[in-house]
Amino acid sequence: MINRPTDTIRSKQKKQAGLLALFFLLLPVVCGLLPDTAFANNVSVSNVKLQNLDAAAGTIEIKFDVSWDNYFNGTDANDQAFFDRAWVFAKFYRADTGVWDHVPLSTGGTVAAYNTTDKTGITADGVGAFLKPGANQTFVWQYTHVPVTLTIASPCVVTYTNHGLPANSPITFSTTGALPTGITAGNTYYVKAPTANTFNISTSPGQANVNTSGSQSGQQRINAPAIMFGDNVQVKVFAIEMVYIPQGAFTVGSGGTEAGRFREGATTNTPYEITTEGAISIANTAGNLWGVSTSGNSTIGTTGTLPVAFPKGYNGFFVMKYETTQGQYRDFLNSLTRAQQNNRIYTQNSNYFTFYNSSTTVNYRNGIRNPNPVPASPTPITFGCDLNNNGVFNEASDGEWVGCNYPTYYDARAYLDWAGLRFMTELEFEKAARGGGVTPVADAYAWGTTDVTAATGLTDSGTKNETVTPSGANTAYNNPSAIGGPLRAGFAATAASNRVQSGASYYGVMDLSGNNWEKVISVGSTDGRAYTGLHGDGCLASDGAGNVTGWPTYNGQGLRGGGFYDSSLVYQLLSNRTNGVWTDSGRNQNVGFRGARTAA
Ligand SMILES: [Ca+2]
Ligand SMILES: [Ca+2]
Ligand SMILES: [Ca+2]
Secondary structure, three states: OOOOOOOOOOOOOEEEEEHHHHHHHOOOOOEOOOOOOOOOOOEEEEEEEEEEEEOOOOEEEEEEEEEEOOOOEEEOOOOOEEEEEEEEEEEEEEOOOOEEEEOOEEOOOOOOEOEOOOOEEEOOOOOOEEEOOEEEEEEEEEOOEEEEEEOOOOOOOEEOOOOOOOOOOEEEEEEOOEOOEOOOOOOOEEEEOOOOOEEEEEOOOOOOEOOOEOOOEOOEEEEOOOOOOOOEEEEEEEEEEEEEEOOOOEEEOOOOOOOOOEEEOOOOOOOEEEOOOOOEEEOOOOOOEEEOOOOHHHOOOOOEEEOOOOOOOOOOEEEEOOOOEHHHHHHHHOOOOHHHHHOOOOOOOOOOEOOOOOOOOOEOOEOEEOOOOOOOOOOOOOOEEOOOOOOOOOOOOOOOOEEOOOOOHHHHHHHHHHOOOEOOEHHHHHHHHHOOOOOOOOOOOOOOOOOOOEOOEEEOOOOOOOEEEOOOOOEOOOOOOOOOOOOEOOOOOOOOOOHHHHOEOOOOOEOOOOOOEEEEEOOOOHHHHOOOOOOOOOOOOOOOOOOOOOOOOHHHEEEEOOOOOOOOHHHHOOOOOOOOOOOOOOOOOOEEOOOEEEOO
């Protein structure tokens, strides 16, 4: 079977370049290239450079290498190929505004437009790209295009954080989808009533506000210089390892004894086969999707319809190979404004652990920490990982590879919007775990069997090599005192481990059973069923909120897979729906998340 790599995930490289110098030299200017702090990460991005500035076109290339261990592929029981890719996206920083913004990607470099056969390339929305390992890859960044958000309102409000545009600045708009009614792509508009992060627009200087109506889609962009010659610009390239889950039929529910499990209507315990991305009827009648519980958190909810747009897992999709790690969440926080950061953490107190108030003690192995001192607002905080609690950030044993517990639903929603991803649904969770075309094993874990070996101790705590004792353990539960929190994402995989030993799903997705419970979109609630699976655009609201159209409130959330803290292993069974509906907006030491993306 597929051996899963042992490490996580995050990677970044930072490159500073004076673009005026670039313009004259037409060469990358290397200044301030950071050491590769992502050593031993599974995915590594390195040698990030800015090159080939074209001032007339307003473009510049971002060049980088991306690599990871144990690049794999296989064929599932539906005879469909699956494999891993890196989801790569970039952020840029303007020293004049002090803000990190998302880089909209264009073709023209070595990375072509997304190819539906190979599942590589820049996605149609320009938010990022799925890539194979390779050196000297290049994106084109059209730096005159800045992602913004528009309201559909009277007047229309444009949100562009720290835009710096004075009143009456001429601007145009473009889109990867559709602009709302009232704004025409390419027409000239004028900035009106600017605040730090927003403005209205008019069709002539000083004239009436433009109002918007109807609907919008895709990424909206303002065509104004994102960078100016002579600006000090930094670019970070992020990579997240993802697994492609191919199109094909699969089964939900196992026919076992799991709480709340799915079954086919009008049967006692027959698993239900998902054979379409079309609408699915939810009813306790033959041929329809139903569940064994109609009350509490394990409920299937009311009779109804799962609309066409709800991601059902029949069509192909990508899912993150690992739970979001603490290092990834740290990197996310470190690219936000202070106002955004403040809503994505629990405490701003100096020296405190970020997710836990009134303590300089590590709680349940979340080592994300505030510096000492925290700067006065509005200066952004630079967070670090400090699991070993010595006040020195991002050391080799500071746990940045550990699954990130404690984020709220809204924290996860913001992270996924920022990363250009989306939540997975609980149907996709079962597909990613069980595999397409696979006959369910009653009461199986994500690794496909009912066998389980619980971890009781830690080795190399907090490091990239962290593993557990006894040898062969593939999950933890009941919060073992010698562990005390979630483990390194993918902790059980070694170069020699098989699927059961590594705790891997059918497709090689790690820790779907156990470590942290995972936030999914629920089939059991009205709010969840309204989810349409649109992707994040890389940009957050000025208060740090994820703002993708159609993503539910926390009432649309479910939890799957169980966690280290639970007193029983039954929650880790892949069809367990004890918390299939989870209407909680708070933080929990036992809950994390991961992202997904629809594969066209
Ligand atoms: Ca430390
Ligand atoms: Ca998990
Ligand atoms: Ca957004």
